[in-house]
Amino acid sequence: MGRLIFHIDVNSAYLSWEAVYRLQHGEQVDLREIPSVVGGDEASRHGIVLTKSIPAKKYNIKTGETLFNARVKCPELVIVPPRYWLYMQSSAAMYEILQGYTPQIQRFSIDESFLDFSNMEHLYPDYLELANTIRERIKNELGFTVNIGISNNKLLAKVASDLKKPDRIHTLFPQEIKEKMWPLPVEDLFMVGRASTEKLNRLNIFTIGDLANYDINILKSRLKSYGTMIWNYANGIENSEVRKSNYIEMKGMGNSTTIAFDVEDRETAHKVLLSLCETIGMRLRDSHNSCRVISVSIRGSDLISYSHQRRLDVATDSTRKITEAVWSLFDSAWKGNKIRHLGVHVTELGSNDFYQSYLLDDFNYEKDRAVNEAIDKIRLKYGSRAIMRSCFLNSGLSSMCGGVGEEGYPLMTSML
DNA sequence: TCTGGGGTCCTAGGACCC
């Protein structure tokens, strides 16, 4: 009667999807078989590794590092640009297949899902056979490979899918923890990142097993609630539900961009922020949300970030109101340094199913709402560039920055 | 022209209240 959880993870997702697309369009080489990466555009200062092929990994190329660095490690490295609409499509196609097996699916990211097969022995008597069927179907029908991790909770299933790649199925049941998980380096554990690894190493903790057998009270005092959580994880203790994605409410949304050049004046910064607000406003209205808290973040050319946020008296979904708040936050926050990156985030979301007629100011909410609605309709029908504010003409800036534009945005979480 | 963009959650410290 125990739980049975699958974690399905696409191998080198962006790169695999790109490789399949290219093969389908007549290209001879398979990107997955040579040192290659999907990387951002260096000219506009987005030059980092988004996904690497397995041969590229052999050169010690890491996700997130600069393309400049990656080329130093491997001069013949093939770099291809990202194609986000393709990733959305590929992800959706895989989800279609998975849905045929159980409705209990949590889309964890664009290329990862948890499936709950608890109490379904009557339908699927042999879970290994089931996993194999799913793996084969994705490979045959969609052309890319996945790893499947199997256990009785999400944490262990996730660690299992990460074991040996590609195109593999692994189990990691509680009785296998000692043999399969404890020898791994502690940074392989979910939620143990760079900062925690350093702290743990200083405590002489180097493997997941070291962590599992450490005194929990010392961890608690050094790492607070994190200490308890990762100690539990190291012992395979985790009991969160597989949450169907449509029932997960969004907590906040953000839009940020690295600008192709350093911004040095307030007017240009305001324009970039406006374009970010346009996208945020539209996404808020599209999801029937309003926000109470608005925040602006600034990253300077020195790569140091800072932010200011403000709680509004009344929730809003108006592009105009958001922009006013964002501009004033920027003006109070900006230290006058050269700006590389700007971001707008909204949190404390709530329903926008009400008309806000706030009598204390003379802002015409009805008219503003009608304007936003009309613009949203035009953009949904004809694309985000169909209508724009005149200040963006000949400015070299996009009128609607960030976001995923017309392709939509699947609801995903990165917390178990 | 060396460092992305989308998220979630936690903590520390100050203001303020009783």
Next chain:
DNA sequence: TCTGGGGTCCTAGGACCC
């Protein structure tokens, strides 16, 4: 001239995930 203490709200910053 000995400066409480608990609670809540708010902001800034940092950790982690993909």
